[in-house]
Amino acid sequence: xxxxxxxxxxxxxxxxxxxxxxxxxxxxxxxxxxxxxxxxxxxxxxxxxxxxxxxxxxxxxxxxxxxxxxxxxxxxxxxxxxxxxxxxxxxxxxxxxxxxxxxxxxxxxxxxxxxxxxxxxxxxxxxxxxxxxxxxxxxxxxxxxxxxxxxxxxxxxxxxxxxxxxxxxxxxxxxxxxxxxxxxxxxxxxxxxxxxxxxxxxxxxxxxxxxxxxxxxxxxxxxxxxxxxxxxxxxxxxxxxxxxxxxxxxxxxxxxxxxxxxxxxxxxxxxxxxxxxxxxxxxxxxxxxxxxxxxxxxxxxxxxxxxxxxxxxxxxx
Amino acid sequence: xxxxxxxxxxxxxxxxxxxxxxxxxxxxxxxxxxxxxxxxxxxxxxxxxxxxxxxxxxxxxxxxxxxxxxxxxxxxxxxxxxxxxxxxxxxxxxxxxxxxxxxxxxxxxxxxxxxxxxxxxxxxxxxxxxxxxxxxxxxxxxxxxxxxxxxxxxxxxxxxxxxxxxxxxxxxxxxxxxxxxxxxxxxxxxxxxxxxxxxxxxxxxxxxxxxxxxxxxxxxxxxxxxxxxxxxxxxxxxxxxxxxxxxxxxxxxxxxxxxxxxxxxxxxxxxxxxxxxxxxxxxxxxxxxxxxxxxxxxxxxxxxxxxxxxxxxxxxxxxxxxxxxxxxxxxxxxxx
Numbered sequence: 001x002x003x004x005x006x007x008x009x010x011x012x013x014x015x016x017x018x019x020x021x022x023x024x025x026x027x028x029x030x031x032x033x034x035x036x037x038x039x040x041x042x043x044x045x046x047x048x049x050x051x052x053x054x055x056x057x058x059x060x061x062x063x064x065x066x067x068x069x070x071x072x073x074x075x076x077x078x079x080x081x082x083x084x085x086x087x088x089x090x091x092x093x094x095x096x097x098x099x100x101x102x103x104x105x106x107x108x109x110x111x112x113x114x115x116x117x118x119x120x121x122x123x124x125x126x127x128x129x130x131x132x133x134x135x136x137x138x139x140x141x142x143x144x145x146x147x148x149x150x151x152x153x154x155x156x157x158x159x160x161x162x163x164x165x166x167x168x169x170x171x172x173x174x175x176x177x178x179x180x181x182x183x184x185x186x187x188x189x190x191x192x193x194x195x196x197x198x199x200x201x202x203x204x205x206x207x208x209x210x211x212x213x214x215x216x217x218x219x220x221x222x223x224x225x226x227x228x229x230x231x232x233x234x235x236x237x238x239x240x241x242x243x244x245x246x247x248x249x250x251x252x253x254x255x256x257x258x259x260x261x262x263x264x265x266x267x268x269x270x271x272x273x274x275x276x277x278x279x280x281x282x283x284x285x286x287x288x289x290x291x292x293x294x295x296x297x298x299x300x301x302x303x304x305x306x307x308x309x310x311x312x313x314x315x316x317x
Numbered sequence: 318x319x320x321x322x323x324x325x326x327x328x329x330x331x332x333x334x335x336x337x338x339x340x341x342x343x344x345x346x347x348x349x350x351x352x353x354x355x356x357x358x359x360x361x362x363x364x365x366x367x368x369x370x371x372x373x374x375x376x377x378x379x380x381x382x383x384x385x386x387x388x389x390x391x392x393x394x395x396x397x398x399x400x401x402x403x404x405x406x407x408x409x410x411x412x413x414x415x416x417x418x419x420x421x422x423x424x425x426x427x428x429x430x431x432x433x434x435x436x437x438x439x440x441x442x443x444x445x446x447x448x449x450x451x452x453x454x455x456x457x458x459x460x461x462x463x464x465x466x467x468x469x470x471x472x473x474x475x476x477x478x479x480x481x482x483x484x485x486x487x488x489x490x491x492x493x494x495x496x497x498x499x500x501x502x503x504x505x506x507x508x509x510x511x512x513x514x515x516x517x518x519x520x521x522x523x524x525x526x527x528x529x530x531x532x533x534x535x536x537x538x539x540x541x542x543x544x545x546x547x548x549x550x551x552x553x554x555x556x557x558x559x560x561x562x563x564x565x566x567x568x569x570x571x572x573x574x575x576x577x578x579x580x581x582x583x584x585x586x587x588x589x590x591x592x593x594x595x596x597x598x599x600x601x602x603x604x605x606x607x608x609x610x611x612x613x614x615x616x617x618x619x620x621x622x623x624x625x626x627x628x629x630x631x632x633x634x635x636x637x638x639x640x641x642x643x644x645x646x647x648x649x650x651x652x653x
Contacts, residue, residue: 028625029652032597033478033538038592046459050593055572057593061530065574067493067522068556086524115518158525161519162497176497178523180530216461224419233459233533273461276400278531307474311537314436315477 001074025247030034041308042252047200049253050220056228057219058267062283063088068101069175076104081110082162087180087280090152094145094179095132098125098162106169108141120159121145134238141165147181155272156182156279173181185211185272189242190264191192192288199251199299202245202264203232203288211236217245219287222266223259230257235273251298261293328415332338333386344436344653345427346381346388347415349408351443351610352485352520353395354511358422362422365392366444378446379646389415391445392539393463399447399517399528402466408448409467412439416475431475439479440649441565442610443509444520447528449539453479454532454592459615461602462531473536480599480652482645483543483560483609485520486591487567488527488576492520494554509562509606522567522575527591534592540652541596542645543568545581547614558584562606569621570596581636586622598623602645612646 043049050057068080068123077100077165098108108125123143129136132144151157160178191206218233230253236245247268254260265288272279323623327511336434350360350368357364369376369390391411396402415421416437418430429435441449449466449525489510510517519526541620548561555564557578566577570592571585579585581601601619608614618640620626620633633639640648 029478029540031538032625036538036594036597045457046595054588054593060572064524066576068574068576069490069493069497069554072553083524086530115515117513123403158518160496160521160523174497176493176521176523178521178525180525216459235459235461235463271461276398276462276465276531277525278461280530307536311474311477314434317434 021276030315034312036310037315041305041312042302043250044303044305046234047230047248047250048134049230049256050228052227053202053259054228056220056222056267058218058269059283062269062280064179067175068179069173071171073172077101077167079163079165079175080179081175082177083161083177085179085282087156087182089282090116090147090181092181092280094147096123096125096143096145096177098141098163098165098175099139100165100167100173103171103173105139105141106168108163108165110143110164112145112307113160113161113162115158115160120151122279125163127198151181153181153279155275156180156277158277166232169285180277180280182281184217184270184281185209185213186238186268186270187281187282188268188270188287190287194288194290195251196297197248199291199297199301201251201254201263201290201298202246202247202250203249205268205287206242206244206307207238208242209238209240212240213272214312215245216271216273216278217247218255219247219268220266220299222250222264224262224264224289226264226266227259229253229263250303252255252300253296254298255300258295260295261290262292263290264288298309323334331641343386343428345415345429347390347391347412347437347439347476347499347578348377348388348446349393349439349441349449350491351395351441351445351483352516354509354514356394356396358392359394359483362390362392366390366423369610371607371613373468374523374611374613376610376612376646379644380649382650388425388586389421389425389427390423392422393448395444396514396516396517398463400451400462400519400531404516405451405469406444406466409452409469409472412437412476413468417472437476438653440482441479441484443606444516446486446539447488447520448478448480448539449479450486450528451532451534453535453539453595454528455538456536457533460533465529469606474576476484479535479536479539479542480637480649481539481541483563483568483606484539484541485505485563485567486528486570486596488520488522489563489567490522490555490559490576491562492517493522493576497520527575529591535595537595539570539596540599541569542599542602544602544606544645545609545619546603546605548605558601560604560609564602569598581619581621583635597635598625600624600626600639600648602643602648604645609645612644615642615644615647617641618643618648623643
C-alpha cells in the first residue's frame, strides 16, 4: 500500500513537472491583489508617488496618440492620423496630421464629423513646409482648421476626423481620428502658491471662473532635474470669480523618492466637469517652482487608506 | 484492509475541510456583458444571461463551477456610451444591489452581503470593461467625474477586483472602421458592432473618446485576459493580434497608441498600461471575441509578459503554450 502510494505520488510529481504549472494555488490572484492594495494604501487616492522612470501621467493623458489603419489584407502600408492635442479650446486653431507608413501619399483630405454624423468641415492636408506643416516632403501631412462659428459647445463636443489618402500606386487608405472641442468655464491665471500643511506639500492654483460648475485640477510634481515624482488631484464646485484650487502632494512621496525641494509643478491640467464629455483646458507645463522644502518636514507616515486595507483583509481571509 | 478505512475517512475529512474552507473564501461573481446592438440586455434578464450562453455552452455555468459559486448577472443598455446613466449608472447600481444581497433579474443573489463580509469579483467582457474603468476611475471625490450617475464609490469600496475578458479598455479599431465607413472589407460581427451607434462612437481609438481621458486609475485591480483568434475579414482591420473585434493594445490596456501592434511576446507588461496602476496581465487564449464570452472554444492558452503562468518557479516566457485546451470560463475557475 505504502509502495503503491509512493509510486503514485512519484508519477504525479513527474507529470506535474512536465507541465507548466499555473502560478496560483487557487489563492494566488487574491494574494497578489491584496499585496497590491496594501502597497497602494500607503497613499491617499488623491495623491501618489511615481516610480523612478515612470512617465508623467498628467502629460500623458493630454498627449494625442496616433490612430493607425492598415490597408486591406496583404497590404501593409498604413495610414496614421493624429491631432496636435487631445482637446482644443474654442477659438483656437485645430492642428491635424497624417502620414502613410510604408507607402507614398499623393494627397490627403479629411472630413470633420460630429457625434451625430453631421459633416461640419473639410480639410486638405499639405506636406509643403508652409503654415502648420513643418517640413516639406517629410511624409508628414498637416492641416490647420478653424472650427466654424456657431459650433461652440456648452461644455465640450467630440469630433471625428475621417481621413482619406490617395497613394502613389493608386490605392486609397482611410483612417479615423478625432479631437475634443472644449469650452471650459475656468482658466488658470498663472498664479500659484505653496505651503506645507500636516506634512504634505500643498500647491494652490488660482483659476478664473466664468461660469459656475465643477472643476478638476491635476498636477505632476517634478524634481528640478525634470524627473516626475508624484501626482495630486482635486475637484471643487466653484462660483464665478477668482478662486483657488489646492493640490495636496502626500508627504511620503518625498521620502520614497528621496528628493528634496525646491520642486517644479511640471504639468497641470484643468477641466470643467459635471457633464460628459468634460471640457479640457490646454495643458500648462512648468507652471511653478516651490520653495526649498526639506524632506524632514514631510510626513513619512503611510496614509493607511482604510478602503484598500479592508479589501486586502477580505482577500486574505 | 482494516487499516484502510481510517485512512480513507481521514482523507475524506480533509477533503471536506478543504471544500468547506474554499466555500468560505468563495467570492460572488458579478457578470457584466459587453456592447450590444439593441437594448435587450437592459430590458430582459434572459437576454443579459444569454449573452454568456451559446447552445449548450454556458460561460456562467463553467465559471461558477457548475453554478456552485454564487453569482449575479448585470444587464445594462449596451447601445449607450460607456459613461451614461443606462450604462455606467445602471451597472453601478446593480453591483451595489448585488453587494447588498439583492437579487438579479433571475432571482440569483450573492450568498453573503458586503456587510456580512462577502467578497465580490466582477467578470466583465468587452465594453463591460470600459464601463468598469469609468466607474472605478471616478470613485473618489477628487476624481473628475466622481459618482457621475451612480454610486461609483460604493462599487469601488465593495468589489475585490475585476477580471477583464477581451476588454475594450482603449476602444476598438472595429469601431473606427464602422464609424469611418470603411467596413466593407472588415465584416464585423453583427452582434457586437453593427453600426456607428452612440456606444460604438465612444469606443473608437481616438483620445477624445477614450475612457482614460475621463477617468483615473481604477480603484481596484483589473486583471486582463483576452483572445487572439482572428475573425476572417474583421481582423484585417485590426493592428497586431486581436480577437476579431478588439486589438491587443486595448484588451491589455496598453499606454501609447490604442492602435499599436502587439502580439503574445511583446504586448505591454504591467509597467506600460493606460494608467500608472490598476491593470495587470493574466494570459491570452486562442478564442475570438464571441468565444471569450460563451465558452464554446476550448483551445490553447499562451503566457504573456508579466502574466500569471509559472513554468516551475519562474514566469513562463511570453508566448509559451501553457494549456492546450481550456476556455476562459474554465480558466476563471482556477483563479478562485
